[in-house]
Amino acid sequence: xxxxxxARTSLAVAATSAxxxxxxxxxxxxxxxxxxxxxxxxxxxxxxLPQRRTGxxxxxxxxxxxxxxxxxxxxxxxxRTLDRIALVSGKGAQHERRRLLGELLGRATATEQDFLxxxxxxxxxxxxxxxxxxEALAVAVGADAAEVRRAVMLGGxxxxxxxxxxxxxxxxxxxxRLEVGRPVQPMLAQSAKDVDEALDRLGPSAVExxxxxxxxxxxxxxxxxxxxxxxxxxxxxxxxxxxxxxRVWTRTLDEITDRLPEVVAAAADLPVTRAVLDGEVxxxxxxxxxxxxxxxxxxxxxxxxxxxxxxxxxxxVAFFDLLSLDDRSLLDLPVxxxxxxxxxxxxxxxxxxxxxxxxxxxxSGQAHARAFAEEALARGQEGVVLKALDSAYSAxxxxxxxxxxxxxxxxxxxxxxxxxGHGRRTGRLSNLHLGAxxxxxxxxxxxKTFKGLTDALLAWQTTRLRELTVSEEPWGVLVRPELVVxxxxxxxxxxxxxxxxxxxxxxxxxxxxEDKRPDDADTIDTVLAALRP
Numbered sequence: 001x002x003x004x005x006x007a008r009t010s011l012a013v014a015a016t017s018a019x020x021x022x023x024x025x026x027x028x029x030x031x032x033x034x035x036x037x038x039x040x041x042x043x044x045x046x047x048x049l050p051q052r053r054t055g056x057x058x059x060x061x062x063x064x065x066x067x068x069x070x071x072x073x074x075x076x077x078x079x080r081t082l083d084r085i086a087l088v089s090g091k092g093a094q095h096e097r098r099r100l101l102g103e104l105l106g107r108a109t110a111t112e113q114d115f116l117x118x119x120x121x122x123x124x125x126x127x128x129x130x131x132x133x134x135e136a137l138a139v140a141v142g143a144d145a146a147e148v149r150r151a152v153m154l155g156g157x158x159x160x161x162x163x164x165x166x167x168x169x170x171x172x173x174x175x176x177r178l179e180v181g182r183p184v185q186p187m188l189a190q191s192a193k194d195v196d197e198a199l200d201r202l203g204p205s206a207v208e209x210x211x212x213x214x215x216x217x218x219x220x221x222x223x224x225x226x227x228x229x230x231x232x233x234x235x236x237x238x239x240x241x242x243x244x245x246x247r248v249w250t251r252t253l254d255e256i257t258d259r260l261p262e263v264v265a266a267a268a269d270l271p272v273t274r275a276v277l278d279g280e281v282x283x284x285x286x287x288x289x290x291x292x293x294x295x296x297x298x299x300x301x302x303x304x305x306x307x308x309x310x311x312x313x314x315x316x317v318a319f320f321d322l323l324s325l326d327d328r329s330l331l332d333l334p335v336x337x338x339x340x341x342x343x344x345x346x347x348x349x350x351x352x353x354x355x356x357x358x359x360x361x362x363x364s365g366q367a368h369a370r371a372f373a374e375e376a377l378a379r380g381q382e383g384v385v386l387k388a389l390d391s392a393y394s395a396x397x398x399x400x401x402x403x404x405x406x407x408x409x410x411x412x413x414x415x416x417x418x419x420x421g422h423g424r425r426t427g428r429l430s431n432l433h434l435g436a437x438x439x440x441x442x443x444x445x446x447x448k449t450f451k452g453l454t455d456a457l458l459a460w461q462t463t464r465l466r467e468l469t470v471s472e473e474p475w476g477v478l479v480r481p482e483l484v485v486x487x488x489x490x491x492x493x494x495x496x497x498x499x500x501x502x503x504x505x506x507x508x509x510x511x512x513x514e515d516k517r518p519d520d521a522d523t524i525d526t527v528l529a530a531l532r533p
Contacts, residue, residue, distance in 0.1 A: 001037055003078050003108065004071035005029060006044055007115035013045070014424070019132070026129075026136030035166035039159025040079050044119060046129045050079065051086040054120060060098050061117050061422065062474060067110040078104065078116070118423030130158055137162055143170035151176035153395035154184050157253070178329045180221045180274045183249040184395045187278075187321075189385050189402035195369045198386040198403040199360040205386045206335055207369050208320055208354040210404055212293045212382035212491070213282035214300045215251035216260075216317065218267050220244050220275045243268040250300075259306055263317045272345050273326045279319035280352065289380040292531070293505070294493040320352040323393060334390045356389065373405060382406055408488060409530065411436070411504075411522045412513055414443050415483045418465050419476035421450070421458070429462045429476060434487060434507065436500070436524040443481050444499045444524055452488075452509035461512070481518050486510040492530045500524050502531055 009029045013022050026045070033041055043050050081104045088096045101120075105113050134152060138145040143165065151161045155176040164172040178184060192198035199205060222244040246264040248257045257264060263281060283291040283299055290296075295313060302309040322330055322342040330338050342351065355372045359365040373384045383406035391401030413434040421430030431450040435443035453461070468479035488510050495503035504527075513520075 001033055001041065001075045002071050003073040003075055003112050003115070005032070006041060006075065007112050010045055010115060011111070013129070013132070022132045023135045023139060026133055027139040030136055030140040030162070030166065033166060035163045037075050038162035038166055039157070040075060042130075042133055042159050042162055044075075045133070047119060047122075049082065049119065051082050054082055054086045055088065055093065055097055056085065056101060056120050060094075060101060061121050064113055064117070065102055065106040067105075067113050068107055069109070071109050071112060073104075073107050073112060082120075114423060121422045133158060133162070137165055141165050141169050143173060147173050149397075152185070153397070154178050155182075178276065178324050178331060180219050180276055180324060181224060181245075181247065183217050183219070183253045183255075184276070184323065185253070186215060186217060186251055187394050187402060188398040189404040190398055190400055192386070192403040192405050195373050195384065195386065195405055196366055198405055199357065199366055199369060202386055202388040202401065202403060203360050204356075204358045204389045205360055205369070206339065206354050206356050206389055207372050208352050208385050208387065209376040209379070209381045210383040210385045210406065211280040211282050211318060211352065212290055213280040213296050213315075216256075216263065216279055216281050217249045217251075217253075217323075218263065218277045218279065218317070218319075219247045219249075220267050220270060220272055220277075221246075222273050224274075256300060259300055259302060259309075260315065260317075261306065261310060262315055266317055266350060270345055274324070275322065275326070275345070276324040277319045277342075277346070278321035278323060279317050281315050281317050283313050283315045292493060293491065317350060318352045319346050319350055320354070321393065322346075323395075331393045331395065334392065335387045336389045338393065358389075377407065406490070409490070410486055410488050410510060411527065412484050412516060412520065413446065413487050414481045414518050414521045415465065415479060415485055416443060416445055416481055417476060417478045418461070419448075425450075425458060427462075428458045429465050430458060431476070432461075432485065432509070434485070434504070435481060435521075436527050437518070437521045438524055441519075443518075443521075446498055446500065446524075446527065447495070447503040447507055449487065449504075449507040449509060451507070457509070457512075484513040484516040484518060484521055486513050492527055494531070500528070502527060 006029070009025055012025050016022060029041070030038070040050060081100060085097050085100050105116065108116060134149050135145050137143070138148045148161065148165070151173045152158050155161045161176060164175065192201065224245045246257065246267045247255060248260050248263055249255050260281065267277070281296065281300060283296040285291055296315060299309055299313045299315055319342060322338055322345070324330060325341055325345065330341060353376070355368065357365040357369050376384050383404060385402060385404045388401040391399070394401070413436055415432050416435040417433035418429035419431040421428050430453065431448050433448055434446050436446055438444055464483065465477060465479050468482055469477040470480055471478040487504065487507050489504040490506040492502050493505055494501055497503065
């Protein structure tokens with residue numbers, strides 16, 4: 001398949017708001033796709049890279065060679081080149097990446113260049129495309145959309161299901177079922193303003209603590225063989241007894257088993273033959289309170305000296321759901337029954353704290369849920385998740401039957417600069433540099449964000465920031481610190497990239513505060529106070 005076909009479809013999908021038209025455009029593309037290329041095709045269309053990181057920064061993307069006149073680039077050639085770029089390392093790596101990218105862009109037409117720059121630069125965002133792609137695959141091969149959706153949930157990858165469907169037709173869906181040893185996409189939660197709203201929407205609910213850790217899916221198999229260690233089909237616990245094969249995956253289905261010996265040991269002791277559990281890994285302080293997410297993330301992300309990392313920062317696992325038990329899928333059981341099974345095989349110390357509210361309409365039930373949520377926050381948790389007691393586990397979906405409630409944190413910060421956007425945002429100042437006020441009246445940079453900006457807001461801020469520009473750079477502009485913007489964020493974490501040593505997690509624009517002066521902006525002391533010790 002030519003890259004031009006994907007670029008053209010991407011533009012057409014972005015240009016229409018009609019769901020049926022988006023599905024039709026994607027279905028037409030899938031009918032002509034090589035099944036082997038289906039995973040990459042879908043990944044590109046969604047604005048993601050299979051390589052995830054290429055080492056290509058915005059500076060490398062600024063200068064483009066003259067475009068080709070005729071499309072000749074194939075999808076395979078593009079992906080192989082990006083593979084090569086991602087593997088470049090060592091002395092001269094930046095020059096070599098630039099050379100490889102230049103050769104690739106030089107073979108691309110103007111439309112293909114724009115698509116590639118947006119794709120590599122992270123500006124090609126089609127967040128809902130996976131949902132459209134599921135329907136389009138069903139249309140392309142004559143399958144039932146609900147069955148395709150379930151196959152994607154259980155297969156763990158839309159790309160793998162797409163390849164199987166395009167190769168074998170609807171009959172291929174039978175090969176996708178819940179199996180120990182093959183991770184499934186986790187169920188996700190939508191948001192609610194507060195506990196009362198969540199109860200109004202869900203009715204009878206479980207209220208669970210929302211831990212600020214790493215989501216994990218744990219598979220246990222006493223009778224299986226570990227495919228990573230063919231010569232060692234079972235693991236041996238420290239006391240010398242043979243144990244089951246335990247494997248651990250993240251929310252994004254990356255395997256991290258070898259980085260979490262504590263989780264493997266805890267799971268190995270559970271009284272099950274085969275099971276799939278959903279849970280959270282957290283690091284805790286001496287008082288049992290959760291440590292900052294950044295520390296947990298750093299520990300789980302450590303690939304070297306796992307024993308040393310374990311000794312310096314041990315982690316624990318807390319399970320909140322059971323998806324499969326002894327060859328029996330529990331996905332379609334309601335929350336109350338799945339939790340009963342979970343409680344039967346997992347001790348309380350390894351379960352997420354929860355309570356049940358059967359009478360969600362009564363003031364007593366609502367008061368009980370609010371009290372539990374307040375206690376969770378006092379214990380250092382991120383918030384709570386409410387789950388309808390009669391709901392099934394909708395793997396891979398942000399279902400309406402799970403609602404998360406977290407305190408909304410906002411800061412009034414000053415815009416210090418902005419970077420030029422790419423793709424759809426080309427010609428507009430997009431990525432904002434955010435600053436907090438120091439005691440002496442100057443500002444220190446906390447981080448950047450382009451999230452939360454509508455097209456109208458992008459146009460307005462580009463005009464306004466140009467009026468405040470004091471210096472133009474190849475990447476964007478530096479501006480007079482006069483514009484205050486309200487920023488929502490999920491937390492504060494340490495970062496050596498910024499002068500104050502901290503940055504904001506998941507910062508996003510709420511609104512501009514033209515009613516406030518820079519002197520009204522929040523101080524760096526306020527930000528530092530939000531950093532958990």
